[in-house]
Amino acid sequence: MRIDEYLNVGHTTPVSFEFFPPKNDEGWTQLYRTIDRLRLMHPAYVSVTYGAGGSTRQKTVELTGRIQNEIGLRTMAHLTCVGHTRDEIAAVADQLWEQGIHNVLALRGDPPHGQTVFTPIEDGFSYAADLVAFLRERHDFCIAVAGYPEGHIQCLNRTRDLEHLKQKVDAGANFVITQLFFDNADFYRFRDEARAMGIDVPIVAGIMPIVSCAGIKRMVTLSGARIPHPLLLALEEIETDSDAVRRVGIEHALRQCQDLIANGADGIHFYTLNQSRATTEICHALGKAGQ
Numbered sequence: 001m002r003i004d005e006y007l008n009v010g011h012t013t014p015v016s017f018e019f020f021p022p023k024n025d026e027g028w029t030q031l032y033r034t035i036d037r038l039r040l041m042h043p044a045y046v047s048v049t050y051g052a053g054g055s056t057r058q059k060t061v062e063l064t065g066r067i068q069n070e071i072g073l074r075t076m077a078h079l080t081c082v083g084h085t086r087d088e089i090a091a092v093a094d095q096l097w098e099q100g101i102h103n104v105l106a107l108r109g110d111p112p113h114g115q116t117v118f119t120p121i122e123d124g125f126s127y128a129a130d131l132v133a134f135l136r137e138r139h140d141f142c143i144a145v146a147g148y149p150e151g152h153i154q155c156l157n158r159t160r161d162l163e164h165l166k167q168k169v170d171a172g173a174n175f176v177i178t179q180l181f182f183d184n185a186d187f188y189r190f191r192d193e194a195r196a197m198g199i200d201v202p203i204v205a206g207i208m209p210i211v212s213c214a215g216i217k218r219m220v221t222l223s224g225a226r227i228p229h230p231l232l233l234a235l236e237e238i239e240t241d242s243d244a245v246r247r248v249g250i251e252h253a254l255r256q257c258q259d260l261i262a263n264g265a266d267g268i269h270f271y272t273l274n275q276s277r278a279t280t281e282i283c284h285a286l287g288k289a290g291q
């Protein structure tokens with residue numbers, strides 16, 4: 001079932017959850033426990049990441065199939081261009097399509113470990129827009145792409161980045177999921193500018209509840225998202241009290257979600273890091289458990 005049919009329809013804002021394929025048995029047990037709890041929040045869909053450098057190719061394909069076909073949740077596979085030729089991408093796309101995964105998040109991916117600039121391999125794709133066009137030709141996928149409210153970490157400026165987002169939509173993307181952000185003003189400006197540029201597909205807001213100071217510092221470095229100064233000061237004051245950090249982080253994410261719903265976000269996508277607690281608390285407070 002296509003995800004775009006569930007966005008921007010009805011009176012409730014759809015929520016979705018992102019998972020990654022675990023590395024060991026303990027991680028798999030934890031993930032299935034998380035999925036068991038989060039399915040009670042009635043997600044419109046869940047998604048499974050594609051490991052850096054294409055490292056989880058088979059795991060991503062298998063896990064999306066298992067979640068959709070055995071657990072019964074609509075599932076989207078992330079797919080990146082890193083290290084793959086066109087033929088390899090075609091093989092992954094065919095495998096997904098054959099097992100009923102018809103929703104794909106098409107990404108360029110980050111440069112492989114140790115490299116700062118993304119260089120396509122021979123007969124590979126340079127940008128996500130190329131991957132979108134390729135997938136659009138291959139199967140009738142519902143295709144999502146990434147958007148960056150504060151600009152992609154490598155972009156020359158935000159307007160140029162939006163022009164590149166427009167290329168992805170023009171190539172056939174059906175909706176956008178944003179990078180995580182902590183200040184809704186960044187999202188609203190991004191959405192307004194995207195609409196003004198003619199990007200008229202649904203734009204889903206990416207939210208990551210802060211649950212630890214170390215974790216969020218790592219995420220900020222990787223994603224380029226800024227932490228608003230008052231939030232940073234509040235977190236620094238309680239840095240050594242992990243329960244207090246979690247409480248402040250969850251309250252902040254809940255306020256973001258309430259405001260996004262009030263301002264007509266097309267959906268909210270939670271970066272769960274395979275943990276259920278923070279996302280469950282927020283979804284409960286948003287009334288998602290009873291829907």
Ligand code: FAD
Binds near residue numbers: 049110126153161179
């Ligand atoms: P693109 O849209 O190709 O953009 C990459 C950069 O190139 C941008 O700076 C853009 O402005 C620029 N650009 C685009 N087109 C052109 C052009 N024609 N000429 C010049 N410059 C251009 N990574 C993973 O490895 N696995 C995942 O599962 C994963 N999931 C993600 C999920 C979401 C919702 C998001 C927001 C990101 C995810 N990422 C993931 C990270 C993503 O791969 C990186 O942010 C990556 O650096 C960019 O991918 P992209 O698809 O946005 O690339």
